[in-house]
Amino acid sequence: MSSQSDFLPPDVQNFLLAEMEGDNMDNLNFFKDEPTLNDLNYSNILNGSIVANDDSKMVHLIFPGVQTSVPSNDEYDGPYEFEVDVHPTVAKNSWVYSTTLNKVYMTMGSPFPVDFRVSHRPPNPLFIRSTPVYSAPQFAQECVYRCLNHEFSHKESDGDLKEHIRPHIIRCANQYAAYLGDKSKNERLSVVIPFGIPQTGTESVREIFEFVCKNSCPSPGMNRRAVEIIFTLEDNQGTIYGRKTLNVRICSCPKRDKEKDEKDNTANTNLPHGKKRKMEKPSKKPMQTQAENDTKEFTLTIPLVGRHNEQNVLKYCHDLMAGEILRNIGNGTEGPYKIALNKINTLIRESSE
The missing domain is CATH 2.60.40.720 (Immunoglobulin-like)
Structure with missing residues (x-):
């Protein structure tokens, strides 16, 4: 960890020392012990003030x-x-x-x-x-x-x-x-x-x-x-x-x-620009599988041993529902998946308490 002489530039140190010796002494606060991160008062941090050491004296930095x-x-x-x-x-x-x-x-x-x-x-x-x-x-x-x-x-x-x-x-x-x-x-x-x-x-x-x-x-x-x-x-x-x-x-x-990311980036960079491609006509009535139409909600009761196993199962369920939302967000059928995701998030919070 750097020394205190590395913490503030010399010109700033001189400025602060001049303030201490002048009429602005009442505007500076001094403490006996140097604080660590865990000693800092959170309300002071939120208000934008924190203490820093300068020549063995504690000075408020804003x-x-x-x-x-x-x-x-x-x-x-x-x-x-x-x-x-x-x-x-x-x-x-x-x-x-x-x-x-x-x-x-x-x-x-x-x-x-x-x-x-x-x-x-x-x-x-x-x-x-x-x-x-x-x-x-x-x-x-x-x-x-x-x-x-x-x-x-x-x-x-x-x-x-x-x-x-x-x-x-x-x-x-x-x-x-x-x-x-x-x-x-x-x-x-x-x-x-x-x-x-x-x-x-x-x-x-x-x-x-x-x-x-x-x-x-x-x-x-x-x-x-x-x-x-x-x-x-x-x-x-x-x-x-x-x-x-x-x-x-x-x-x-x-x-x-x-x-993997560099390979994908190279592939995207090397794509030809301006070349015409023949577009395939979509079928008039696209076939949908039974799984694509299945938006019925199921509630499972599964016995598990260990809190970490419970959290892993909940995480997997969360990722499943999040993926379904992304896949269906354009066709207006993402509603049931969002409802299920909210319930899973509630279970995750309860499991973490």
Whole structure:
């Protein structure tokens, strides 16, 4: 973990010390002990304030607040030439990076380093916000949350982790990371960290992230939808000075999924353009099988041993109904599947309690 001299730029440290010695002493709050992430008061984080150490004194830094609008994914270097770097894949890494797709594939819980840099900085402190969003435009307005199985797992519930952090799919090793947003209020979740200065001999600041839910997890998780992380460079007012995006996939077999996606992308890129094709005429009365017309609801009572087996069966049923909704959403017959899916979601919540 970086030293405190790396936490704030020297010009900011001098500015704060000048404030302490001047007439603005009453505006600064001091504490004896340095706080850790679990010591931070959640109400203070929501109000946009957090404590940071400077020359053995505790000073309030004002963090940007909760993000209320759908974040843009248009990349923007900004006035400080903001850059985000991902290191090339190393053989023993638990993650792989596709330069073709600008996408990282990793297993859940794997430490993932990201380097941030700027060409120069303003005198006021800057922050980096990491916001997960769904890549598809039709899902961009939905907030990204963890699935119930991971949010309420024994590892999360039995630890010292604050309750408001559990729904976040992103974790950051920075001790001053602020987890903003409230799932109970349907707010968008993001992680905000102070942007430190590079250590001597380097040009970038490295932060370690990890993801604690998979793309394949059922609703209210990502439910097999593509996700990207939007990194924004901000001041304490939330003004954006830079923006970069990174596609991510959290899965069990990163290398396999990367090779498959790159192969599919190559196939789509090589499709001929402008060539006429003869269209086959559809039959006037398409035949429908009995399964396609079967929308009768069935309720099963199945004896199972083990809570994990019950949750796996419910997850499988959830994915079945979600798939049927996608297949029938255009023909107006998705109603019975939505009703069944809502009942299954209720059972999943009850099973997780």
